[in-house]
Amino acid sequence: MKLEDYKFKDQTLLNLALTHSSAANKQKENGASNERLEFLGDSILNAILAETVYNKFKDYSEGELSIILANLVNAKTLTKIAIELDLAQQIVLDNGEERCGGRANPKTLENVLEAVIAAIYLDSNFDTVKDVVNQWWSKFFLEPKKLFQKDYKTKLQEYVQKKYKVLPSYKTNSVSGAAHNPTFTVCVALKGYPRITAQGRTKKEAEQEAAYKMLEYIKLQYE
Structure with a gap:
């Protein structure tokens, strides 16, 4: 290639x-x-x-x-x-x-x-x-x-929608660093659960990391 x-x-x-x-x-x-x-x-x-x-x-x-x-x-x-x-x-x-x-x-x-x-x-x-x-x-x-491997945002949405009938929401808390090399801090919110934040080089990357952390938290606390 x-x-x-x-x-x-x-x-x-x-x-x-x-x-x-x-x-x-x-x-x-x-x-x-x-x-x-x-x-x-x-x-x-x-x-x-x-x-x-x-x-x-x-x-x-x-x-x-x-x-x-x-x-x-x-x-x-x-x-x-x-x-x-x-x-x-x-x-x-x-x-x-x-x-x-x-x-x-x-x-x-x-x-x-x-x-x-x-x-x-x-x-x-x-x-x-x-x-x-x-x-x-x-x-x-x-x-x-x-x-066919699902990303963490998809996994989280399908999991909580089926089990708890709720949907997660994502919010960008801040963008820091140089304009050409930023760091995004994103929060994922889910009714009945603590908010979880994560960082990434892009908004999508930060959202995926936040979704992964939320999935791990749910499984640890409630399963």
Whole structure:
């Protein structure tokens, strides 16, 4: 698996996709970074993989397809693919971000992968980027059972809804740290239970950690 699987006609698109906001802010001209491409790439990736999942798992329900798709686009999967594509070594960072270990930051790796996907789309067309994405993600379809693992938010919701007829709610308490490397503190609330907080590099990551802690608390206290 290599980034070179696709040959760019417009190299500036790839250069932009690899430019972190920390480096862009040092530029005197337009200060462009990969943030806008990341926004586009996120939507393109979800559309491609949603179609692939729909076609590959014809006997699965909507809820089951949602679980599979969530596992294909979660932070763990995106970070793994970005590392396999050696994107960490190609990201353009400023010196401060470099010293802080920005190349190993999972959020940075997720963003650059999505930006590269958008860049390929803009450089070609939807069918081409779909072929590239499905090639990069192909190995994850070799073990369907792993794709069907539920995330902790889903597990918590299904567990408490069935057993206690209530639903959990999530609230972001704070966002700290540098803008390009934030830490999210999230609280999960459930009627009749203490509030539980957790932290993560992204809001989704913090919510997953909070859901995991709540599940463990419930099982420890009431089972």
